[in-house]
Amino acid sequence: MHSQAAMVEAPQSFIVREECEKAASQNGFRRVLGQEAGWAAFGSTTAEGKVHLAAAGEQGPWFLALDHAGVIAELGLPATDMPGPGPGRVRLAFESLGALYGTLRRVYELTISLPDAPLREFEAKVADLPRTTEVERLVVQRIGQDIFRARLMDYWQGYCPLTGISDPALLRASHIIPWAACESDAERLDVHNGLLLSALWDAAFDRALVTFDDEGRPEFAPSLSEHALGELRWRFPISLTEEHRRRLARHRMRARASLIAARGA
Numbered sequence: 564m565h566s567q568a569a570m571v572e573a574p575q576s577f578i579v580r581e582e583c584e585k586a587a588s589q590n591g592f593r594r595v596l597g598q599e600a601g602w603a604a605f606g607s608t609t610a611e612g613k614v615h616l617a618a619a620g621e622q623g624p625w626f627l628a629l630d631h632a633g634v635i636a637e638l639g640l641p642a643t644d645m646p647g648p649g650p651g652r653v654r655l656a657f658e659s660l661g662a663l664y665g666t667l668r669r670v671y672e673l674t675i676s677l678p679d680a681p682l683r684e685f686e687a688k689v690a691d692l693p694r695t696t697e698v699e700r701l702v703v704q705r706i707g708q709d710i711f712r713a714r715l716m717d718y719w720q721g722y723c724p725l726t727g728i729s730d731p732a733l734l735r736a737s738h739i740i741p742w743a744a745c746e747s748d749a750e751r752l753d754v755h756n757g758l759l760l761s762a763l764w765d766a767a768f769d770r771a772l773v774t775f776d777d778e779g780r781p782e783f784a785p786s787l788s789e790h791a792l793g794e795l796r797w798r799f800p801i802s803l804t805e806e807h808r809r810r811l812a813r814h815r816m817r818a819r820a821s822l823i824a825a826r827g828a
Contacts (some may be wrong), residue, residue: 571601571617571626571645576749583616586625586663602628602648610674614667615648625663627670628652633677634670637804643746666667669720676714706744711752712736719759725781725797728761730732735765755806767795771818775811778804785820 575583575598576733577682584595587605592614596604602615615628626643629635630652651694685707691715692706715736722729737758738751745751760768767773770783779801783792803811 569591571619575603575617576602576621576788578621579618580804582621582625583618586667587614587616589677590664590667592667594639599648601627604648607674608813610671611680612674615652616663616671617647623658623660625657625660625667627655627657627663629655629670631670631674631677631760632809634673637673637677638666638669640666672717672720676718676754678753678755679749681710681714681754682749684714684754685748707744707748707751711738711754711757714752714754715745715757715759718754718757722761723761723764723799724799726761726780727798734758735762737765739770739807739814753806755804756810758801758807763794764797767791771814771821774815774818775801775803775814777803777808777811780790780819782815784821817822 568752580603581596587593587595587603588637589604590603591610594608594778595604596613598604599615604613604615605720606613612631613615615630617626619623619626626645628647628649631648635653638655640655640729642652644771645654645656647654655666657666661703688710689703692703694703711766716734717815721731721734726735737755737760738745739758742749742751745756750756764773768785772787773795774782778781781795781797783795787795
């Protein structure tokens with residue numbers, strides 16, 4: 564792959580240019596920002612930053628350059644050692660257009676959901692709204708919660724990571740640190756402070772009847788009945804970042820405090 568990486572077309576042929584524009588446009592990056600040394604740059608009206616695409620030829624391989632540190636960390640893909648546009652960008656290589664498409668879609672989902680994109684979206688929507696009365700504050704809160712849910716849907720790709728359930732009506736935006744306990748709007752709207760859970764799991768998680776260890780496996784409260792445990796079925800552990808783990812440590816403390824309180828009652 565490294566020898567092919569050095570063969571980026573400069574300038575891009577018509578077919579390569581068209582394929583790059585199609586890949587970018589169909590995955591959220593519809594603004595064409597020009598070319599540089601065989602790399603085409605694209606942006607989005609909804610996602611921060613830009614992506615660069617290139618190819619070694621009309622049959623590939625295909626290359627993607629990114630400079631969003633949060634997205635790069637979440638993707639966890641090996642970088643390719645090759646020249647490319649601008650300092651600080653990571654280059655990724657793909658043997659097929661299909662693989663490039665899949666990663667570009669994930670790049671877009673992460674770019675619009677990772678901090679602090681939801682916060683900026685929230686601040687723009689509520690900038691001119693009053694917060695004097697309780698009703699007005701509830702309106703602002705609802706806007707924030709709707710943004711949080713939408714961005715969690717993007718981050719978790721529209722399904723509960725435990726069960727695989729993808730019906731939107733059955734999914735809940737579960738705060739790890741509750742909305743009211745957060746110290747700032749940035750914390751409230753951080754997708755690493757949330758899990759996208761099916762309704763039953765959300766109810767148990769919200770009441771600290773279930774929490775998760777650092778490997779994303781559930782820990783159940785002893786008070787749960789056998790029938791409840793039987794209904795709380797799961798297929799996969801949750802894939803967690805360090806930011807998730809840090810907040811879940813607080814949730815586990817809450818679950819243990821609830822257990823102690825129940826035993827003392």
